[in-house]
Each structure stands twice: as C-alpha cells, then as structure tokens.
Amino acid sequence: MKKHIMLVLHFAFIFFALLGIGLMFVNSNYGRGLSWLSSEKYENSEPFEEQLKLDIHHIFDYVNYRDVFETNGTLDLNKNIAGISYVNSPDEEEIFTLDELVRYARTRGYSLDENKNVIGVPVEDNSEVNIRVNWKAYKPNEHYSGPGDIFSTMDSLSKETLTCLGDYYKVVQFMMEQPSNIYFQIRYQRSDTEASVYTNAPDKTVDELKALGKYCFVSGSSLSLDSNLSNPPAEMTVSAESSNPYGNNNYYAIVAVDTNYPAVDAYSAGNASFHRMRVFYIIGLLCLLVGLLGTLITLYQIVSSYRVKKLIYLDKVTFEGSVILSLLSILFFTYLSDKTICKLLHTLFSIPYWNYIDMVVHLSITYIICLIEGFSILRRYHAKTLWSNSMFRNFRKQVSLYFLHHRFTVRFAVYYLVFLVMNFCLWGGVFLVAFYIDGATGMALSAVLGTLLFLLDVWGFHMLFHSAWEQDRINDAVKSISSGNTSYQIDTSLFTGKEKVLAESINNIGIGLETALQEQVKSERLKADLITNVSHDIKTPLTSIINYVDLIKREKIQNPKIQDYLNVLDQKSQRLKTLTEDLVEASKASSGNMQLEFTDIDFSELIYQTNGEFEEKFEIRRLELVTSIPEKRIIIEADGRRLWRILENLYNNAFKYAMEGSRIYVDLEESEDGSMAAFTIKNVSANPLNINADELTERFVRGDVARTTEGSGLGLSIAKSLTQLQNGVFTLHIDGDLFKAQVRFPIKKNSSNT
Known part of the structure; x- marks a missing residue:
C-alpha cells in the first residue's frame, strides 16, 4: 500500500513540476533568468521598449499624415488623396478623395478594428483592372524599384489608404483624444514666425517631459540621441530627419512616457501584465522547485523500498x-x-x-x-x-580469452595501437570542428571531443599504471617466495587478463611449496621422534646385554671358543650402543633441538689436543699426521663439547676410510680479512669415492659402498649439523680418491693474541 501511495505522490509532484514549467514557459519573460524578478521594472523591460518603438513609429506616421488628412486641424474627408490613370486611357487622370477611397475600401470588405488595424477579407471581383498610380498625397516622395511597381489596383490603393488612415487614428484617438501615458512634442522651425508643431502636450516644456520618466529626445543641432532607455530607438533620428518638411536642422522631437502610468492605455496594461507575469513566474518557479524536490524524495523512497x-x-x-x-x-x-x-x-x-x-x-x-x-x-x-x-562483460571476456593465448607483447601492441587510433580520431575531430563549425555548436562539440580525449588519455594512463602495479605485485611475490616466505599470497581480486592467470599460478606455486615444506618438516619431526623412541627402546635391552656380557666375562670362562663368542658379543653390543647414541645426537642436531653453551675457545689449542688424542689410534693403521697450525691463538665462540664432537667425527672418519700407511693433513688458517678461521683435514681414501660430496653429509651414507668398515654413515651428518648450529660452515670436497673436509667459524673480534 505504501508503494502505491508513493507512486501516486510521485506523479503528483511531477504534475506540479510540469505546471511550474508551464507557468514560466508561457510567461512573456521566459528565458530572461531570475534577476528581473527582484530588480527590473516594467519601464526597463524589453516589452516596454518594443511598445515605445512602435508608438514612435506611429507618431511619425501621424506627423507625415496630419497635413494630408486634416484641414485647419480637423479631418477632411474631401481632401484629394491620389491621382490615377487607367491603362486604356493613360493621358486622362482621375483624382480620388479620402472619402471615396475609404468608401471603396468598405465595398471591398475592409474596415478598421478597435485598435485601428485593417481587417477583413477582400470581396472577389473579376472586373478589377490595373491602374497607374500617378501620385499619392500620403507618399509624395515614393520611389519605385521597377517600372511595373507604378501599376496597382483600386483594391490595393484603397486598402493602403485605409491603413494610413488607421495609423493616423492610432495617434489622434489613443494619444490625443483619450488620456495617455505617452507624450510627444515635435517642432520643425522654418523661421522665427513660421513653425510646424505636432504634440499632445502643448503646455509642457521639454524638461518637464523628460521629468515624466522615460524619454527620447532628438535635436537637429545634435548628432546624438538623448535618452535614458537602455536600448534607445536609433530609428527615431532617421524618422525625425525624414519627416522634416523644411530641410534644415532647426527642429527637435521628444517622446516621453509617464512611468507612474496614471492613464489607462497600453503602458498601464503592460505594467499590470508585467507584475502579473512576475507573480505567475514566481508561482511557477515555486511549483517547479516543490515538484522537483517531491519527485526526488518520492523516487528515493520508491527506489530504496x-x-x-x-x-x-x-x-x-x-x-x-x-x-x-x-x-x-x-x-x-x-x-x-x-x-x-x-x-x-x-x-x-x-x-x-x-x-x-x-x-x-x-x-x-x-x-x-x-x-x-x-x-x-x-x-x-x-x-x-x-x-x-552485459555485452561489455561478454566482450571483455572474449578479448581476455583471446589475449590469454597470446604473449604479453602482442597484447601491449594491440592496446597501444587502439589507443593511438582513438587519439588520432579524437584529435582529428577536434581540429575539424574547430575549422568547420562555428558558434555554440562548435564549442559544444569541441568540449565533448576534448572531454573524450582527456578520458581516453586517463584510461591509457590507468591501463599502463595498473599493468605496472600488477607486475610490481608479481615481482614482490616472486622475491618473497624465493627468499623462503612460501606462505606469501597475491590478492588477485584487482588483477585482470594474463596477469591474473600468472598471479594465480604463482599463488599455486607458493601453496605447493608451503605444503611440501610443511610435509617435509612433519616428516623430519616424525623421523626424529621415531629415532628417539626406537633408540630409547633399544637402549634398555642393550644396556642389559652389555651388563650381562660383562658379568659373564667375570666368571673366568676357560673355554676359548666361548671366550671368543663373548668378545664378539661385547664388540657388537658396544658398536650398537655407539650407533644408538649417534642416532639420537644426529636427530637432535638436524632438528636444532639441542641446547648450546657458547664460550671463547682457542681453536688452535683444541686441534693440538685432538691430535694428541688420535696419535696412538692413527699408529694402528700407520697413518702419519701432518699438521700446519699457526702459532698465535685463534679464538672462536662455540660450544666446546659440540666442537670437540665435530673434530672427533672428522678424525674418526679419516681413521676409518684413509688408505693404510698414508698421510693425513690437518691445517688451520685465517681468511685474508681475518674474519674466519678455517680447519681443513685431508686424506687419501682407501677406496675410490664414486659419490657426490653433498651426499656424504646425508644420514646413513658411507663412502665405503661395500660396507667393509665399521662406519655408521652418521659422523659427517652430525658434524655438519653441529657446525651449522654454531654459526659455522661445513664443506666437503672430493677429487678422485682425495677427500677434503673443511670447517669454518667466525673469529671473535679483539680476542686474538700472538
């Protein structure tokens, strides 16, 4: 119900708006703006000036016709008005009086209305013949443009005479016999004693006439028109000069309007109409405003609901x-x-x-x-x-599908070509309009084309900027993912075309990497948990085995065969214990689940101690230890126990896999800038090393493929993990059967002594 009421009110307000437009549209002041409503008076309006110009024209018609139609100040119907000759007797002239021509005009159906304008429809008369007009009293100086213009008919002549008589009556009846708001005084001076005066205000002076309100004054001795009108009638000067019967400059003419409008005439009626139109215009304006406001409000209510x-x-x-x-x-x-x-x-x-x-x-x-x-x-x-x-969306979709199968360069070339063609067309349109279309239409078209050109350039800039923005976002994503932030995702809601496909592909890559990384972390954690749990499960029975083996050995068994079995059992159980401990340590080291206690350590001194620990062990396999260590102290910051484990694993690796009777080279040196300490151990392998150096640091990978040695394949992996945990660098190098391992640690500043 509410919707229907709003709809009815909506159309009612539309009717109000149309009513307001109608009141303003039919108003004589339509198109003049709003300033006239408060500041303009009737005597300053255009209708007033038009009425005054018309009356001035009638006044000078009266000046020209008064002496033609009057005798001693009264209308004389017996005055001769025109002389004619018939075509069949051109030498005989017939003269017609005013009365004869007026009566003839009446017989032809012409008459004067209340405003003294000729009305009526001529009676058809086939007997009407052409005549030659020899002269007209009311147009003594008439000039003909062609020889045929001198010929006319009695119908035309009588109608023209009646028209002139009507113009004469307009002044006599409306300005002289009846009260009028317009006053005129025209004086042509021939001599001091002879003058022709035409006036309806004989008792008023020129200054008094000017004081009435609006006026126009022309003097034969002045080249300018004296008037207080905003647009003075320039033709008044021409009329005053052409109506001068004496051909001198001793004359003046003044026409004035009493702006108090005391008399009832065209001016008072115009003034009343002007004020009435003002009221109607204000009412129309209010109706328009109320109608528009109500229309908008009801339209909003309808739309919102x-x-x-x-x-x-x-x-x-x-x-x-x-x-x-x-x-x-x-x-x-x-x-x-x-x-x-x-x-x-x-x-x-x-x-x-x-x-x-x-x-x-x-x-x-x-x-x-x-x-x-x-x-x-x-x-x-x-x-x-x-x-x-929408067609635009479908078109855009088709264009996007087209460009998805083409390179970025093709798309850019097509876009730029379209941009250039549209720019060329719009610039051409602007120049054509400027050269061939003038006035308001040309300016409007130029403004429209200029606006379209501006919008096109803005669109071009937007496309380039948006493409660059998309590339920046893609570049940021690639950098972020490559630096390890695999969870980085691009917001593709503002992307379009191939850039959107590319951004979504990068997001998928990031998701895949993140998933793989999470799976790897999960796998590593599960392996570490498995190793820890298995190691703990093995450690308990293994401890029992070792203890029972030790107890059996104390029984002093005499059987040598059983004694050999016990030795093998003791050896293998100890190896299994070492392997279990290595597994736990490797798991902790690789996962970082290990607490470190960093202290200042003399790296040189630690290497000397390690050499002493392994000197006797190396002699078992006749391995010669060749050492090159600087005499000065090299202080690094590390966990002493973990650093010892690194060196122990490297020395044990050399003991197990070095060729028997060969040399083992141990070096310690500083980098050229003194920031790093590099420990290097080199040996010649007993077996060919047909394996990548990086693979040797993986768990359970051994250089002895045949597994003839006692290595577990965890030593180098543990050493690498412990080195990285202590901010060091662990590297391996293999060249044929030459094995080289290097461990580098940052040297602590201001802690080296010679």
Whole structure:
C-alpha cells in the first residue's frame, strides 16, 4: 500500500513540476533568468521598449499624415488623396478623395478594428483592372524599384489608404483624444514666425517631459540621441530627419512616457501584465522547485523500498541492449505522439501553447520509459545480473580469452595501437570542428571531443599504471617466495587478463611449496621422534646385554671358543650402543633441538689436543699426521663439547676410510680479512669415492659402498649439523680418491693474541 501511495505522490509532484514549467514557459519573460524578478521594472523591460518603438513609429506616421488628412486641424474627408490613370486611357487622370477611397475600401470588405488595424477579407471581383498610380498625397516622395511597381489596383490603393488612415487614428484617438501615458512634442522651425508643431502636450516644456520618466529626445543641432532607455530607438533620428518638411536642422522631437502610468492605455496594461507575469513566474518557479524536490524524495523512497529480485522478460536482455531498446522506444513513441497525441491536443489549445504541449508530451514519454528502464536496472542489481548479463562483460571476456593465448607483447601492441587510433580520431575531430563549425555548436562539440580525449588519455594512463602495479605485485611475490616466505599470497581480486592467470599460478606455486615444506618438516619431526623412541627402546635391552656380557666375562670362562663368542658379543653390543647414541645426537642436531653453551675457545689449542688424542689410534693403521697450525691463538665462540664432537667425527672418519700407511693433513688458517678461521683435514681414501660430496653429509651414507668398515654413515651428518648450529660452515670436497673436509667459524673480534 505504501508503494502505491508513493507512486501516486510521485506523479503528483511531477504534475506540479510540469505546471511550474508551464507557468514560466508561457510567461512573456521566459528565458530572461531570475534577476528581473527582484530588480527590473516594467519601464526597463524589453516589452516596454518594443511598445515605445512602435508608438514612435506611429507618431511619425501621424506627423507625415496630419497635413494630408486634416484641414485647419480637423479631418477632411474631401481632401484629394491620389491621382490615377487607367491603362486604356493613360493621358486622362482621375483624382480620388479620402472619402471615396475609404468608401471603396468598405465595398471591398475592409474596415478598421478597435485598435485601428485593417481587417477583413477582400470581396472577389473579376472586373478589377490595373491602374497607374500617378501620385499619392500620403507618399509624395515614393520611389519605385521597377517600372511595373507604378501599376496597382483600386483594391490595393484603397486598402493602403485605409491603413494610413488607421495609423493616423492610432495617434489622434489613443494619444490625443483619450488620456495617455505617452507624450510627444515635435517642432520643425522654418523661421522665427513660421513653425510646424505636432504634440499632445502643448503646455509642457521639454524638461518637464523628460521629468515624466522615460524619454527620447532628438535635436537637429545634435548628432546624438538623448535618452535614458537602455536600448534607445536609433530609428527615431532617421524618422525625425525624414519627416522634416523644411530641410534644415532647426527642429527637435521628444517622446516621453509617464512611468507612474496614471492613464489607462497600453503602458498601464503592460505594467499590470508585467507584475502579473512576475507573480505567475514566481508561482511557477515555486511549483517547479516543490515538484522537483517531491519527485526526488518520492523516487528515493520508491527506489530504496524496491527489493524485487524476480526478473521479467525485459530483464533477460543484456544491459546495453536494454538501454538501446529504451532509447529507440523514446524515439519511436515521440515520433508517434507528434502524429497523434500532439495533433489532438493542438485542437484544444491555441498556437502559443503548442510548443509547451509538445514538450510536456515528449518529456512524459521519456520519463516513463526511463522509469521503466530504471526499475529494470534495480531488479538486475538485486538479482546480481547487472554486470554478469552485459555485452561489455561478454566482450571483455572474449578479448581476455583471446589475449590469454597470446604473449604479453602482442597484447601491449594491440592496446597501444587502439589507443593511438582513438587519439588520432579524437584529435582529428577536434581540429575539424574547430575549422568547420562555428558558434555554440562548435564549442559544444569541441568540449565533448576534448572531454573524450582527456578520458581516453586517463584510461591509457590507468591501463599502463595498473599493468605496472600488477607486475610490481608479481615481482614482490616472486622475491618473497624465493627468499623462503612460501606462505606469501597475491590478492588477485584487482588483477585482470594474463596477469591474473600468472598471479594465480604463482599463488599455486607458493601453496605447493608451503605444503611440501610443511610435509617435509612433519616428516623430519616424525623421523626424529621415531629415532628417539626406537633408540630409547633399544637402549634398555642393550644396556642389559652389555651388563650381562660383562658379568659373564667375570666368571673366568676357560673355554676359548666361548671366550671368543663373548668378545664378539661385547664388540657388537658396544658398536650398537655407539650407533644408538649417534642416532639420537644426529636427530637432535638436524632438528636444532639441542641446547648450546657458547664460550671463547682457542681453536688452535683444541686441534693440538685432538691430535694428541688420535696419535696412538692413527699408529694402528700407520697413518702419519701432518699438521700446519699457526702459532698465535685463534679464538672462536662455540660450544666446546659440540666442537670437540665435530673434530672427533672428522678424525674418526679419516681413521676409518684413509688408505693404510698414508698421510693425513690437518691445517688451520685465517681468511685474508681475518674474519674466519678455517680447519681443513685431508686424506687419501682407501677406496675410490664414486659419490657426490653433498651426499656424504646425508644420514646413513658411507663412502665405503661395500660396507667393509665399521662406519655408521652418521659422523659427517652430525658434524655438519653441529657446525651449522654454531654459526659455522661445513664443506666437503672430493677429487678422485682425495677427500677434503673443511670447517669454518667466525673469529671473535679483539680476542686474538700472538
């Protein structure tokens, strides 16, 4: 119910707005703006000036006709007015008086109305013959443009005479015999004693006439027109000069209007009409404002409460197609209304209102169709099909699909070519309009083309900037992922075209890497947990085995064979214990789950101690230890126990895999800039090393493929992990059967002594 009330109010306010437009449109002041409502008076208006110009013209007609039609100050119907000759007797002249010509005009159906204008339809008379007009008293100096102009008919001559008589009466009756607000005084001086005076204010001076209000004053001795009108009638000077019967400059003419309008005439009626039109214009303006405001408010209420999502048949057409269909409907129904509704309404109203009626009909048709289209747009919006069901989206989708299968360079070239062509066309249009179209139309077209050109350039800049922005986002994502931040994701909501596909691919790569990394971390954690749990499970029975083996050995068994079995059992159980401990330590080292106690350590001294620990062990396999260590102290910051384990694993690795009877080289040196201490151990392997150096640091990987040695494959892996935990660098180098391991640690500043 509320919707229907709002709809009724909406159309009621539209009617108010149209009523206001009508009151202003039919107003004689329509198109003059709003300033005249508060500041302008009737005597300053254009209708006043037009009336005054018309009256000045009639006054000088009176000046020219008074002596023709009057005798001793009264109208003389017996005065000779024209002389004619018939075509068949050109030498005989017939003279017609004013009375004869007026009566002839009456017989032809002509007369004067209340405003002294000629009215009537001429009576058809086949006997009318051409005559030659020899002279006219009211036009003594008439000039003909051609030889045929001298010929006329009695009908034309009598009508012309009646017209001149009507102009004479307009002044005599309306300005002289009846009270009038317009006063005139025209004086042509021939001599001091002879003058021709034409006036309806003989008792007023020129200054008194000027003081009445508005005036125009012409003097034969002055080249300028004296007037207080905003647009003085320049033709008054011409009329005053041409009406001078004496051909001298001793004359003046003044026409004045009493702006108090005491008399009832055209000026008082115009003043009343002016004020009445002012009131009507204000009422129309108020109706327009109230109507527009009410229309907007009710339209907002209707639109805000319109939540219909169900689409009708019209809404299934594409958005652009619906708009084009609405425009075509406006054109069609406007044309149809011109031929039907407007023609019918023209029969009910007078001609001055036809333009307004046509405008109202056209605006009503346009508004109704736009209202229907507006509600269609609202339904599309609520149903979320406004964008999805549009030709532009489909076109953009097709273009995007086309460019998805082409390189970025092709897309950029096509975009830029289209941009150049459109720029060229718009610039060409601007220049053509500037050269060939003048006035307001040219300026309007130039403004439209200039605006389109500006919008095109803004669009071009936006496309380039947006493409650069997309590339920056993609570049940031690649850098972030390459630096290890695999969880980085690009917001692709603002991306388009191939850049969007590329950004989504990078996001998928990041997701894949993040998933793989999480799986790897999970796997490492599970392996570490497995190793720890298995090691603990093995350690308990292994401890029992070792203890029982030790107890059995104390029984002093005499059987040598059993003694050998016990030795093997003791050896293997100790090896299994070492392997279990190595597994736990390798797991902790690789996962970083190890507490370190950093202290200042003399790296040189630690290497000397390690050499002493392994000197006897190396002699078992006749390995010669060759050492090169600087005499000065090299202080590093590390965990002493873990650093010893690194060196122990490297020395044990050399003991197990070095060729028997070969040399083992141990070096310690500083880097050139004194920032790093590098420990190197080199040996010749007993077996060929057909393996990558990086693989040797993996768990359970041994250089002895045949597994003839006692190595577990964990020593180098533990050494590498412990080195990295202490901010060091662990590297291996293999060249044939030459094995080289290097451990580097940062030297602590200001802690080295010679």
